[in-house]
Amino acid sequence: MSRTKLVLTGNYASAYAVLHSKVEIVPAYPITPQTTIVEKIDEFIETGMLDATMVRVESEHSAMAVAIGASAVGVRTYTATSSHGLLYMYENLWWAANARLPIVATFVTRTLGPPWNIWSDHQDFMTLRDSGWILFMVKDAQEAYDLTIQAFKIAENPDVRLPVGIAYDAFVISHTAEPVELLTQEEADKFLPSPRAIQPLLDVDKPYSIGNLPRADYHYILRKNLWENILDAKKAIREVGREYGELSGRDYSSLVEEYKCEDADTVFISMGAMAGEGMDAVDKLRDKGYKVGHLTIRTYRPFPDHEIKTIAENAKRLIVFSRALSNGKGGILYDDIASTLYREGQRIETYDIIAGLAGTEVSEEDFMKIYYDTRSGKLDTGKSIFIRRGEYV
């Protein structure tokens, strides 16, 4: 059987990845813009294409709770949510990570209210950065498909045993159709391990108590173990990404995607859909003779410290675009980058750009304007700079 190429939205691409990963349990609660993922999965199940159980729960809190129960029994489990749904699920998201359950979830990023707003920014997703979830953010539907399949292999790796989230921007990716090349079912079957290899926590032949009160000293070590395992997961992410590349021709062996960074003196850093605009801006600026590159953070946790360090060794200037804000502090992605640079002793010009909040579009012109203004010394490295549709606000 040969591969098919379909025109799919990001959400349908995720649903196809769930189909090809032979997920067994899908608890879900509807929220815009996640809904079409679950609708498509339901169609796969009800037309007999996917042998899975859909648990149509009464809230996101219960969606993750059902996922916890199912994953603890050792079945392949998937859910998806957005925005307020993610926050309503929040307690159990941490529970899943601390219980070391290999759940995979899609987070379609959407602005938090009030006021009600269905458009994308990354504020919802960023609340997970400290949780112990392995977090990817993708920039198109193809990556959503590819990384969702890889996510199961990473999560279920016995040396990792952590939940994995794949995030992408509302509508710009979730509801925008583009050509996506799919693996054949045989290829996916060969790539992924059997779900029966997932070690169950709840087993009547080996009765364990899961989550009993610890001594504080012991609990400290559990926390340290998770920390070490999520850092070590970089190895699994790279290996799985390389293996997937050999299979599909699309390589994911790096935690980041570098675009024309080799000789760049200035590098834009961003995540998600706006990375596309950033790369377009790089092309335009390169046409004008400027040595500019773009770095897309695809693996957000564990954080690609090494890759950032390497970029900073060659560049003079980093311009970081954050689509989420730590109120009272600054751009969240900027803070991640700045702390990496400080730890590495790298003191280079770094700018904190806050763009795309509340679903405002970020254009290549925004990237170019910022570039020119950093060159001319108009912008301050010490401040968070807010740009909205080409205007500083």
Add this chain to the structure above:
Amino acid sequence: MYRPKIVENLGEDEWIYAGHPACHGCGAALGLRHLLKTIGKKSILVVPAGCTSIIAGTMNAATFNIPFIHTAFGAAAAVASGVAEALSKKGMDDINVVVWAGDGGTYDIGLASLSGAAERGHNILFVLDDNEAYMNTGIQRSGGTPRGAWTTTTITGKKEEKKDIMKIVLSHHVPYAATASVAYPLDFNRKVKKALGIKGFKFIHLMAPCPPGWRFETHMTIEIARRAVLSGAWILMEYENGRLRLNPPSSNMLDKRRISLEEYLMMQGRFKHVKRELLEELKRDVELRWSEIKEILEKQGKQ
């Protein structure tokens, strides 16, 4: 050799190890012991935050000799839904999935997930271990606290009535729902067995007195639980496919052959402030419940 009826029925195997950290005289610990004897080792126990989070033992000791999972406070019925569906996916439908949740985890923070699981009809047994307040956090009032009871957040006595959780559960048309009491372990044992034989969402509401929370001496747990039933304040009953049946001794109490409510309430420090006027009100609450029961039974009789 003489074997007491309780040993005959519940067996000698123990699924709770000695030395667990429940309080002396804990009704819940006794209920758990009898529950586990009945469900046996082919069972998974799902427990939200509450006293049983402590009773379960401190790492690396474990109180229970069956698989046991702690859940977030409001999540027990949902986690159990996932466990049941996953077992079914693995072809392991013969394993019992049992929730053991306190009144907080059922009446209050757990109500939405309870309702969701009941409506979806997952194959689980939900046991409500009711000690009528948030005891583990230090005796705060819950939706299951009865009117008049002192708690640390109702120091002059709770003003509102105890929520009628059974009516809420029955509104989901579950195949089996029953009440039980730690003072009547054979009745509890029979009901658990019966529930496990029925597919779908089953509910048992177990009354389990709490010495520190209800303010009584630790050796009085069973006596108080018994008086709750004998006074008519707690009614032993079961609903099979919506059809009500009273169980002994409550089945003999329709015509008011009961001990006085004072004989139950006045043994407990939490009601010691109750004066005549409030006592009359509490008695009316009990009578109202019995008249509802009578009405249901009469209606059923006519069918």
